[in-house]
Amino acid sequence: MSDPGAGLGLGKDLVGLEPLGREQILGILDTAEPFKEISERQIKKVPVLRGQTIVNLFFEPSTRTRISFEFAEKRLSADTVNISSSGSSVEKGETLVDTARNLEAMRINMVVVRHGSSGAAGFLADRIPSNVINAGDGQHEHPTQALLDLLTIRDRFGSIEGRRVCIVGDILHSRVARSNIWGLLKCGAEVAVCGPRTLIPAGIGDLGVRVLRRVEEAIEWGDVLYVLRLQLERMKGGYVASLREYNRVFGVSSERLRLASDDLIVLHPGPMNRGVEIDSDVADGERSVILPQVTNGVAVRMAVLYLLAGGQPELAETAKGGVA
């Protein structure tokens, strides 16, 4: 069983970036650096979490995030178990509380959870002694995604402080946007959002974020363009008339990027709707750091798992004297 209070004072769980401080977030990014190197080795494995059991509890389908977590877990030599469950607990017939109790009874060390309801990760974290890592809960937060985004921005610019980052797309339904807003603001970036007004949530300005009306403004203003995926369901909800309309007005194209400064970079959390929110030549072009995001994703997740799985920094200092 794992002890709370990892070296950065993260506590037992990673539920979101909103509760974290700047030092903690930067500390996680620093911890991720050496893990990048491990993924470059021939034998991409270190024994540090050997014997720990990690459950990937995914109530929403997700291939990319789950695989990224699985790579991270296996490269740390942990044993992984994947549990997929679709539908709400009401449909399934087993409540989230019961799921939590079953996991506790199985003495699982860590749970990585993705769920369709905002607050579900925190709900689980409050009820089981295992470490809980939020892999996306409803529209609330997706902290490891934002951390890998921050790392990617830092890799390119050297620091996040003072950078102008604009998130473009469906902000209303995006947990990735929310986590990024918290992380970027705490690390000193200037943050803006841009998208159809129907998809900009109420009170977003109160979070410290400016709202840009047109994507051209965002391109001229920013150092970083973070492009969100537009989901088909938004058409059904009447937020946008069609994918074509969205692309016409907000699509990130090479044409529009001519307005950009030379060092503007483009991020995307994936999977991409090529030709909708982002054109192929942009996704595959020089400004795109989408593939480095994926690489950083495994390193960041390894760092988070490592930091949460152990946690008594005072012991570490005294132990150094004896382990030589």
Next chain:
Amino acid sequence: MKRPVLLVGGRVVDPSQSIDEPRDVLVLGGRIEAVERGLAGPDEAERIDVSGLVVAPGLIDVHVHLREPGGEHKETIRSGALAAAAGGFTTVWAMPNTDPPLDDPAAVGFVRQEARAWARRGEGGARVSPVGAASRGLAGERMTEIGGLVEAGAVAVTDDGYPIADPALMRRLLEYTQTFGIPVLQHAEDRALSAGGVMNEGAVATALGLRGIPNVSEAAVVARDVYLAELTGGHLHVQHVSTREAVESIERARERGAPVTAEATPHHLTLTEDAVRGYRTDAKMNPPLRTERDRIAVREALIAGVIEMIATDHAPHHYEEKEREFDDAPFGIVGLETALGVCIRELVEPGDLPLSGLVDRMSCAPARAMGIEGGSLRPGRPADIVVFDPGEPWTVDPARFLSRSRNTPFAGERLTGRVRRTIVGGQTRYVGS
């Protein structure tokens, strides 16, 4: 034959007679006999010493969910009536969104009979009056047989938890109910605007990633209904006012003399959307807790009398149903046993409303506005009395509620004002410990 009761040494607060001074109260044959100083009752009278306590007309709550038939794990007519008495209430109006709903005379009659049966066995609490459904099945399409419901005991009609959405239907209801002199109670919500919403729309909902219900969902329907009340002359009662915009509509209605009454809940007077932070399902209700601006507007309207009365919207839910992801938890909180304590702490203690004003809002005004026999200690009236200590501090422990449910945001809170005795029709139905 009921034994006479003499309440000695208390401070009688009865706004209906403009009394706020030490007086004794004599109850004979289930009715108020006299309210004077130095009363000497008949020898066989039960003498109850209420020195240091307030004696007032029993509280009246026109918005309570008793869940029976169909939801007995949350509350029953009996447990709800007892919880009401523990809260100082002597009359409550039971909402029709039960299973089956109270949309036919048999269902309405069942509720009335059930409450009376418990009372006859000596295990009753507050009086329970059923409110009939306004539309069949609460579907919002066709009017129920309101005459039949009234005969069976219905005192009003509503589709609460749902709005009466169709303006044509609302018009017919406001017209037709005039035959019986009963109000139409409206849960004002535009479900197209509130669709999927689980809390107030705004910065807090955005940070939490929860879908919001905008103020206009309530305000637009209230504005429309006020015009319909004016057009038809029917009695519109606006339930659980939560927005400053609805307050404005009600104020204007008042100025134009439209037949509109309104209620506010203790939680909308006290809490805001910030109570939801941490995904607390005990702060999830419909209409949701709003911003501070809205809270202040509702509070000031209640103090000024623009909103005449307080009603709890007591909505019991079983622990397991609230112990869920926020999206999936049902709306509503209990309120009968905390109402007086919250209102004294929030309104009387800071000096914004005198105690007599609070008694008016919780007893006299609902009686007056809704045509309920009660809300007064005038001799000849039924002896529905609440005795309470207006200054006693106490901490809310939901485990000690008489209600079957525990879903309250006030758990662990210190409230001011505690019920000591509740008398219905001359019989003590609750004694506080």
Next chain:
Amino acid sequence: MPTDPARIRSLLDESATLALLGRLAADIDAAVQPDERLVLVGIRRRGDSIATEIARGLAERRGPVPTGSLDITLYRDDFAQVGALPRIGTTNIPEDISDAHVIIVDDVLYTGRTIRAALNELADFGRARRIGLCVLVDRGGRQLPIQPDYAGRVVDVPDGHEVSVRVSDLDGAWGVDLVRKESDGDGQ
């Protein structure tokens, strides 16, 4: 971390330390055949600074010797006790070590657990033909069957003390000290 100077006793000053490092370089050069591919791997921190200094001594005799650094944090066997150490250094092995003669370099050899971790980690980089161990100070107290091939100085460490090696790039100067550990009676 600032230590009360009253608790420090110098065992080797800078010139003595450098002389010792020079002797270790000579010993290694003598033991390793000229045609063997030699690689030094220093254990962070300080082991790598020592490896660099020894490599300089070797370069005078046999030409440049590739030198790498190894961070063993993720291979420690005491993770459950000490938990996550946020400051993990980077491991940098510049050469393919397969079939090479690798010499692990560290400042102080004590229980042997660090060396065990280093051996495990090196195994993930390839199969060396031969692995040797060079330490500046051997203080005894082994908990595993691990012995140095090249040891600068054997030091007897009394209870309540530890050996501290200083390297010029991290600590400003070379040196080896005996440090009395803080005890409870040392005042607030």
